[in-house]
Amino acid sequence: MKPLYAAALTLALGACAAGPGDLPNASDVTLPQAFTFADNASAEADVADLLPDDPAFDALARSALARSPTLGAALARIDIARAGAARAGAERMPAIGYDAGLGAARTNPDQFGADLPPGAAFDTERVSYSANLTARWDADLFGALRASERAAEARLDAASADAAAVRLALVSEIGGAVIDWRTLAAREAALAADLESAAAIARLAGVRENAGIAPGADRIRAQAQAAASRSRIAALASERARIIGRLVALTALPADDIRAALAVDAEQSALSPAPAALPSTLLIARPDIVAASYRLMAADAEVAVAAAHRFPRLNLSAGIGLLAFALGDIFDADSVIGNAAAGIAGPLLDFGRIEAAIDAAEGQTLQAFQQYRDAVFTALGDAESAYALIAATDAQAAAAREEAALAARAATLAETRYRAGLDNFLSALEARRAADASGDRAAAARGRAQRARLLLWQALGGSALD
DSSP states (O other), X not given: OHHHHHHHHHHHHHHHHOOOOOOOOGXXXXXXXXXXXXXXXXXXXXXXXXXXXXXXXXXXXXXXXXHOXXXXXXXXXXXXXXXXXXXXXXXXXXXXXXXXXXXXXXXXXXXXXXXXXXXXXXXXXXXXEEEEEEEEEEOOTXXXXXXXXXXXXXXXXXXXXXXXXXXHHHHHHHHHHHHHHHHHHHHHHHHHHHHHHHHHHHHHHXXXXXXXXXXXXXXXXXXXXXXHHHHHHHHHHHHHHHHHHHHHHHHOOOHHHHHHHHTSOOOOOOOOOOBOOOGXXXXXXXXXXXXXXXXXXXHHHHHHHHHHTTSOXXXXXXXXXXXXXXXXXXXXXXXXXXXXXXXXXXXXXXXXXXXXXXXXXXXXXXHHHHHHHHHHHHHHHHHHHHHHHHHHHHHHHHHHHHHHHHHHHHHHHHHHHHHTTSSOHHHHHHHHHHHHHHHHHHHHHHHHHHHHHHHHHHHTTOOOOO
């Protein structure tokens, strides 16, 4: 037996000496020093200022955070992960249990043969009564249970970060829907002004037609321009329906409540400047990156769990109880029984099972590392594009405002000249058509500029609602 024990000890010590290979961690990801497209960012600006300053947004966002099924499911996943962490922690503690029993047995004396010693007798019927307390404990000498608990706690933190990411996306989507709703209102106002101007030209053309100083085609062209404006206004209704439907899904509110919230007027505030930020802040501000980092930590801990299976395990157990064969004797001193045991067990020859488990755990860690890198560079790309988009949409909005102002002035001058008989109808109508299109474009361009700010808010990790 001694050679067998020596071989087992040698293998156990060899397993202790070996371990998993070097694995990457979050610090292996290199970040740039600054955002390339954040040249115009303001150090005084705040990320929270990127959110819409709109009472409808505030009301709908807060309702969604309290009622959203998507966020509710994410919070439920936190509870599941918390239970898993509690279970992993409890595995490190002793397990104490109890049992009680009542047994009856009847024995055939012939089973012992006929050659019993003289005077030997035994009960052929026996009733036993028992009650026991038992305890067992895994000493966790090589940290398998501790590593499993670390993995479960990291998964709990990842679930919390996932819920924060859902919250961020939810608020961002609601903000985008409210911006789109206000943009539609601005576009409708511009189109309504266009319709009024087109109708005025049509009336003037009709007067001139009745006076015999203008052909009937002028009136028809003006009426067609007015009909085009009415068509564009009618088309906005389908976009409003889409926005309401999306907000119903996001907020879990009925459509009437959403319409009531959106009916509250909001003043048009100035576009906020882009706030300055460093790429390194994304590592703690972006919940998707935080979740990926915790998953990487959990995967790394699972490697330690797999590696610990190479080592011996020490189990301690004990029990104390009562055993009597008559109910009245159960509390006698002779009825007290007990046991204690210690056992050690470990792998001797597993033909590569543990190595395969370690390889699988290392592969999952490598996968988690790549997922972490993907989250980091996705966040960097989101922030870079959002900074660039703000600059581009601001320039576009400024140009569109200038175009609308100049086109409106040109249309007014052309109409004045037409009324005075100094210009023809086609020049006035073309000027009005250009002015009509420019007002709609200016409203849409401002909406895109507001949307770009919301994208930057989400890309930088957001901020808490006041």
